[in-house]
Amino acid sequence: MNKWRKFADSKAFYLILSLIVTIWIYLSVSSPRMGNTRSSSEANNVAVSNKKATINMNLQVNVDSERYFVTGYPKQVAIKIEGPAALVTATKNTQNFTIYIDLRNLSVGKHRVAIKQDGLNRDLKYTIKPRYVDLDIEPRAERTYPIQASYNAHRIAPDYQVGNVVLNPQVVQVVGARSEIQRISQIVARANLPKAANKTYQQEVLLQAVDEQGHTLSVLLTPQTANLKIPISLPTKTVPVKFVQKGDSSKTYSFSSAVQKVQIAARKEVLNQIDELELPVDVSKLGDKKSVIIKITDLNSDIIEAKPKKLKVNLKDETDQNVANNGG
Incomplete structure (x- = not known):
């Protein structure tokens, strides 16, 4: 026990204790710092991660449009931007800046002017193509x-x-x-x-x-x-219609229709040959019908169109009347 007290009071004990404390302080401080160094390095890598993009922008022309008219300039120009990736992406998506030429202090005539930008973030580098335009103010x-x-x-x-x-x-x-x-x-x-x-x-x-x-x-x-x-x-022509009996039948018919004239469309040489449109009515299979519907274009292939297209033809059996007239 006396030996321990004697050692604790010695200069060697305090030297050893100081060394231990120094090592402990070094380890406790340097370990977090090493972690922080890695985190900071990673953050810096993210911050300095650059990106490039090219944006096609409408070219704005600043001029007194009530007095002057400008020709010769392109409607769109390309601007190439470079900078932090997030900023480049946001700028490309929003396009919250303008590309313009300022002609307000120029007179009538031909000029070469520089294309400028307004509103682009200062952290971005940019190149505009073309840099200059040749134009005419009139x-x-x-x-x-x-x-x-x-x-x-x-x-x-x-x-x-x-x-x-x-x-x-x-x-x-x-x-x-x-x-x-x-x-x-x-x-x-x-x-x-x-x-x-x-x-x-x-x-x-x-x-x-x-x-x-x-x-x-x-x-x-x-x-x-x-x-x-x-x-x-096609050329058209309006002509009267005439119904003609067609087909074998023991009866003789007379025909009538509410439509007296039709408009026909055909080649000019066809129309020149038609002054009255004869429409045959097939009586071979009439039976007891009192009327029939005929389609004009089906009866004459030279006629392309007709108004009206179809006609209702009323039938009247004139056989008995004809016999009586012949007998008289």
């Missing part, structure tokens, strides 16, 4: 023009004819550079007819401003489309 002009229908007549089926073409609307408002407006020859609603078109064409078609050579001009049209209707049909 005085603005505005006029109203009638719309002209255009179609290829060679695409109309043989023997068919075109009726009165209908356009809705019939006029268009044109805005553009004064020089382009002055070159306008007409505003065209061009129909894309199928080959051998044999029925009415009706479509919403794009309008185009063209010069005397048929070249499309760079102007703004309001509206941009028109409803175009081109009636396509």
Whole structure:
């Protein structure tokens, strides 16, 4: 016991104790720090994880549009961005910035201007392509023009004819550079007819401003489309009808109908040969029928269409009357 007390009071004891405490403090402090170092390193890796993306953006033009009209610039440009992955993804999804050219301090004429951006996060690097655009600033002009229908007549089926073409609307408002407006020859609603078109064409078609050579001009049209209707049909003719008895029967009939005239559609040479339409009525299998229904196009294959298509023909047996007349 005395030896222990003597050792505890010695300088060696305190040196050993100090060494133990120092080692304990080092271990207790360095272990969490090592863990923190790893966590911090991982966090830094995440933070500096970069990403690239390319976004196609509409190009905004800042100009006095009441006085000037600008041509020659692209409608869209590409911007390549690079930076923290989360920020790049968010920017690409929201596109909460603008790409623009500022022409407000420029005069009429040709210019090369830089494309700029506004609203892009400062932590992002970016490159805009193209960096510059060549454009032309001209005085603005505005006029109203009638719309002209255009179609290829060679695409109309043989023997068919075109009726009165209908356009809705019939006029268009044109805005553009004064020089382009002055070159306008007409505003065209061009129909894309199928080959051998044999029925009415009706479509919403794009309008185009063209010069005397048929070249499309760079102007703004309001509206941009028109409803175009081109009636396509065979020639028609209205003629009286005459019913003629056909087939073997011991009876003689007279025929009548509430319809005295019909409109027929056929080739022009066919119509030229018809002044009265003879319609045969087959009496060979009438029995006791008092009327029959006949279809005009079934009786004459040269007739493509007829209005009305079918006729009700009333039958009257004239046999006894004819015998009496012959006997008298």
